[in-house]
Amino acid sequence: MAKETSKRHVYLEDIPLDEAQAAFQAALAAAGWWQPLEVEEVSLAQAYGRITAQAIWAKLSSPHYHASAMDGYALRAQDSEGATETQPLQFTLVENWDTPPTEPRPIRPVNTGHPLPPWANAVVMIEHTQQVVLGNGRSGIEIRASLPPWHHVRPMGEDMVATELVLPANHKLRPVDLGALAGSGHATVPVYRQPRVAIIPTGSELVAAEKVAESGIQPGEIIEYNSLVLAAQVAEWGGLPTRWPIVPDEFEAIQTAVRQAAQDHDLILLNAGSSAGSEDYTADVVQSLGQLLVHGVAVRPGHPVILGMVGSDKVTRGQGDKVTDAPVTPSPGHPVTLSPGHPFTPIIGVPGYPVSAALTGEIFVEPVLARWQGQRPFQPQTIQATLTRKVNSHTGDDDFVRVAVGEVNGRFVTTPISRGAGVITSLVRADGLVRIPRFSEGADMGSEVTVHLYRDPRDLARTILAIGSHDLTLDLIAQFLAERGAGRLASANVGSLSGLVALRRGECHLAGSHLLDPETGIYNQSTVRRYLPGEDVVLLTLVGREQGWLVPAGNPKKIAGWAAAAREDVQLVNRQRGAGTRVLLDYELGKLGIAPEQVRGYGREEYTHLAVAAAVVSGTADFGLGIQAAARALKLDFVPLAHEQYDLVMTRQTFESERIRPLLDLLNDDGFRTAVAAMPGYDVSVMGNVVTVNGR
């Protein structure tokens, strides 16, 4: 024990982001690495997407001769003088090429692209001619209009003249560029070598996804996927990633892997072990092989970043090697060439949390790969949006907040996705990032912020934003809309009441709600009237569904009825305040006269049905209130207690908008209704019912 804890480095540095980046760039520059990589010639068939390393000048003119621009006949323009519709002129068909024909008015067939005979200087389109037999019995062609010189001729160099600039340097090659290169006499093109990036996952607790799929997973084991994300990022940014097999948390093993990677890679991403725990060896490994530049950057997520340079015994390294999934071992048979004069290889210790790892890629890796390929760092598109919640930030840190963005009533609104750095789905679902700069304490609700978008802003214009209670049907809607390419549904789960508040504030298009009015037994209407007074609102029923106790399979504690909530031998997991399920529970407990204090676990709040189910599965709670589908999802038993109604609440303006139409179509769609009805406890007979509140 003492040994384990004594090895811990307790403190990380807090280098400001810009200083950390500057220190890394300075170290790269000192090693001659802060510039584009070497040039390699690739064939045009392999060049799509690569980046020109030099300006490319035309080697040939295009066309490289005077060419016919039409299918027709070549002639001398001056011979056509005087031809009119009523007084056509007759030409004699000849086969002469170099030798000027002796016939008066010679004419020769040419197809598009054919060279013009040197004696000719114009082309008449075949459509404007007629075949005739001449007086002398020879074949002839009649034309009915005079032609200017160079008519329907593509003069030499019309497209490109030899020595002209075809493409500048640092240009990412598009399909048409390959045509221009070939057309100007090039068969290859000089491009920057692609950066080779080694990605080394470390951690004794890590298991590969393939192994998990084959043989399952044990508590404490973690599925290794940061290397997948980092490798795809590297590929996206033009690099060649090499994924290492998982290296256990052993100093020597990690050191060996880094030393090996340094031999034939331009950059090493070591993930993770970059923090200061007892098994965090990255800093020590970097120090043992070179120089630790930065350990800890004042950025969140992503704080425990390491930046450094490691030495290696360099060997020459080849260019244009293929991506491999296994480390490349240099061997005499497979010689590799490396930029001369780089005794050190840059290394980035990437934090282990998946959100931190992905953002470290964007913040630290992308600018280096861009520089090595003659590009400026990627600048995402930005929009201005109104913040719907206050964001707090550590004063000393640059804070990258994942946000959802919606376009509601013609303005952009944005909501932080307030989940931890371990939640990869917060990045998957994010529409963008808001950067809260250092020395700022955050951003207030209602303030305008700049969102760096992950998504084409046009996608936002066709996105329906739902904030409110969660129901699995919303997932199905999202899936069906995506499958049909008919729009997009983004949803945030905050509970019924918070959804109605968001709707009132114009922060979403619709709010999922299942709020029971205890006095009338009618769902949603009275609350909507209270929260959206005077607003012309439509309540569109999505489903009827069953609520009940979620209990472990076999219901070992025999939990039954609402009264079970007060039992002393069982532990509840509750929903958050404002959730419709919580309202239902409180209502039923009230009817039975059970006070919250009598319910063990009443204070433990989760935000979704599935989170409640997960708590029961894990054994940290004995039961919770939720829908049957959540029970089935996690193989729990379900004790039915009540039927309820789940509505989508929206303004009439939204209800009648084009944006919402694909969703309305879906509610009448047999395939969709069947899919919903297949979920246990779901009643689709009420689907599509409309009630108006405060309506006209």
Next chain:
Amino acid sequence: MAKETSKRHVYLEDIPLDEAQAAFQAALAAAGWWQPLEVEEVSLAQAYGRITAQAIWAKLSSPHYHASAMDGYALRAQDSEGATETQPLQFTLVENWDTPPTEPRPIRPVNTGHPLPPWANAVVMIEHTQQVVLGNGRSGIEIRASLPPWHHVRPMGEDMVATELVLPANHKLRPVDLGALAGSGHATVPVYRQPRVAIIPTGSELVAAEKVAESGIQPGEIIEYNSLVLAAQVAEWGGLPTRWPIVPDEFEAIQTAVRQAAQDHDLILLNAGSSAGSEDYTADVVQSLGQLLVHGVAVRPGHPVILGMVGSDKVTRGQGDKVTDAPVTPSPGHPVTLSPGHPFTPIIGVPGYPVSAALTGEIFVEPVLARWQGQRPFQPQTIQATLTRKVNSHTGDDDFVRVAVGEVNGRFVTTPISRGAGVITSLVRADGLVRIPRFSEGADMGSEVTVHLYRDPRDLARTILAIGSHDLTLDLIAQFLAERGAGRLASANVGSLSGLVALRRGECHLAGSHLLDPETGIYNQSTVRRYLPGEDVVLLTLVGREQGWLVPAGNPKKIAGWAAAAREDVQLVNRQRGAGTRVLLDYELGKLGIAPEQVRGYGREEYTHLAVAAAVVSGTADFGLGIQAAARALKLDFVPLAHEQYDLVMTRQTFESERIRPLLDLLNDDGFRTAVAAMPGYDVSVMGNVVTVNGR
């Protein structure tokens, strides 16, 4: 002769674009092909950029156990009750896992990601603890604050709960998506099979770029590059292209290639032979093997498009084969599987002109590949821009006009790049397309048009748009700016005078000009005063340069002095009206009393120095006035006649703007000045001189 012409099909159809697309889709739908392709499972390491064929649901929860979110110690939250800064509580270090410890206040070290012992429900960060030796001699930990339950714990399912929707169908996989898939228990992902597209270049006059690079090219030979462009387009749109070797213009050879391609490809692009010339076999080949749906679409460029379906003796076809550059021949050892029930393969006869070919890809191929991968057709970003020139259009055609776009004084202006379908550089240089719909006669100067952009609109914000006289130094500026990532120069060559007109109209940032005032001998100032009256204008001298006769090497006709223009035995090639070079010529001819009518070839106008040089090289003219660099570029002789000054004209507002700064920096840059001085006849001593007209 008679035989050659008699085989010509003179007429193409003129099917409207939307009808042609609908006919093709209907035929695909009838064959069961207007839907996504089959599903294949690929490993996550291969899945980046592929498209999900189904909704993906979580197989595992993530985390799949309650995990520590920090490096620290696991404990029971209730044991920490009462701990404060002044009254710390001491815990006993234990190693218990499953068995609840018997010690009072047990505590156990955990690292980030480790499972919590089942008896614990909270984690204290290592930074908030202190190691102590307890009274009983055991190792202990002191904490100074009480913890709520689940503090610094990532509860099971925090990220994803098993059965939750991870990704919808038809989703293009990004790096973070791969992490979410692996984290939820997937090692593979179902994606659509990539469409296999055969690209068959036909034409006896075609030669491969590699062959040209090796052994040069003869008149009449055409470099085959449409297959390069089409293959890169197919790859860009998610397909797997197979480029066929060049097939000669022979019916049987083409038929054999098409039949072979139909066996194991989803789509065939046959290029070209789609028109109605004597060697255009595509229509006949399609008819011989299946059904010709459309021959000729009312779209420009791209009119002679063929759409059809060809039969094949299908064999089963494998999935996920690699891209090959050679056709794949099915063999028993290499079995290939094909979608059942598709006896026909769609085929597109792609026109031969490169601009037509590339646009046929965008208009006809992309929507099919998108559909086969569950995507909507690509929609480029659009902007509204003011048209600076009238565009005429064939009334019956959908017209796709390549345009340059500039952002000048806060508004977008757009100019058609009025070059033929054979000019691939018109696409390379285009910033976008303007579509002039059928039944419209065009668009007027000054009208607002929608531009479908080829370029990120943000690039336009950093682009300097130069319209006016051409000088090779402008190419060098473009190249230097690109190499330094310091902005972008786009230029259009219209001559000095038209450039000043464009500047007056606010259609460009600067105009290159070398207009001699015959009365003063001073360049540009008087014309600028006349054309931009009252405007505060800056004339920034770019270079001094030499003008002279461009003559064939050795100057066989001994052309010398301005008076040579009047010789009866020599043919001039002139520049267009308004070009500074034309003004110079007219001035000198006037001094000598030579009338334009006395100069043979005076009426033949070219738009650039290089075009004049090209006319001399090709022998269609004996001489022309131009700069020495143009003579050297095409290995001509140069007879010096005059020195002139080439200025960049701009408003003071532009001169002082951020956008122009990279260009100003360049004029003081040694590397740039050296590169310009290296061009023959260039004088950089005047570079950067500034003269103000109408200034403050």
